[in-house]
Amino acid sequence: MSTGSGSGRTTIRRLLEMKERGEKIVALTAYDYLFARLVDESGVDVVLVGDSLGQVVLGHESTLPVTIQDMIHHGRAARRGVKNALLVVDMPFLSFHVAPAETVRNGGRLMAETGAGAVKLEGGSASTCEHVERLVAAGIPVMGHVGLTPQSVHALGGYRVQGRGAAEGDRIRREAKALEEAGCFSIVLELLPAALAADITAAARVPTIGIGAGPACDGQILVLHDMLGLNEGFRPRFLRRFAELGRETRRGVESYVSAVRSGEYPDPEHSHE
Numbered sequence: 001m002s003t004g005s006g007s008g009r010t011t012i013r014r015l016l017e018m019k020e021r022g023e024k025i026v027a028l029t030a031y032d033y034l035f036a037r038l039v040d041e042s043g044v045d046v047v048l049v050g051d052s053l054g055q056v057v058l059g060h061e062s063t064l065p066v067t068i069q070d071m072i073h074h075g076r077a078a079r080r081g082v083k084n085a086l087l088v089v090d091m092p093f094l095s096f097h098v099a100p101a102e103t104v105r106n107g108g109r110l111m112a113e114t115g116a117g118a119v120k121l122e123g124g125s126a127s128t129c130e131h132v133e134r135l136v137a138a139g140i141p142v143m144g145h146v147g148l149t150p151q152s153v154h155a156l157g158g159y160r161v162q163g164r165g166a167a168e169g170d171r172i173r174r175e176a177k178a179l180e181e182a183g184c185f186s187i188v189l190e191l192l193p194a195a196l197a198a199d200i201t202a203a204a205r206v207p208t209i210g211i212g213a214g215p216a217c218d219g220q221i222l223v224l225h226d227m228l229g230l231n232e233g234f235r236p237r238f239l240r241r242f243a244e245l246g247r248e249t250r251r252g253v254e255s256y257v258s259a260v261r262s263g264e265y266p267d268p269e270h271s272h273e
């Protein structure tokens, strides 16, 4: 599959060049070998093993219970399926923030034990930026993430659009700039008014990757299970469903249940002599 972004594995340098050339960066999440392989072979530039796996794979209410061990387990599985994209693994709740040395140790584990090319972490406060600097100094590339940061869902008062109003918008602009200065090679903008995301993107030297942040971002990311329609009840305004695999999975499984119950399956064609 030709992606228009050149051949060979996607590198951080290539993402920066794509921004300079105005080529859109395509990112998607994946959490296991088979889906990571399908996503990679379909031509995405970045595969994120997001801590959204807490909800869509592990069935938690939020991303907060996700552990570093969960991320390593799923990161390793995804790694086996990804041949061309840049693989990024999320740093889960409190695997950074506590102490810089612990952040570096956890970021290092994620890189070494999964084979990822970068980590992602949420937030843009001065303290988060210090942790980003320590990771970057240790040779660990970092993707930032501002706007709606699901690990802070309780502090933010729920999953809702961030950065409305001048003061909030300025805070998020400052956070994005500070993350860039701390060394992030790219920044996810989640659930922001499109005009604010456009301003941040125009001011940033590194690519922005939007989710629910309008069309001006340098790239887009979605949660795989959401855009494939597997997470059936989840229908935020920004989400376009590119397939209806939830419906198709039910149809397939119900048809199997009825074929086995009726004795119609296995038939002679699916039985050995």
Ligand code: KIV
Pocket: 029, 048, 049, 050, 051, 052, 053, 090, 145, 188, 211, 221, 222, 223
């Ligand atoms: O965890 C995740 O999947 C993410 C993306 C939504 C950006 O952080």
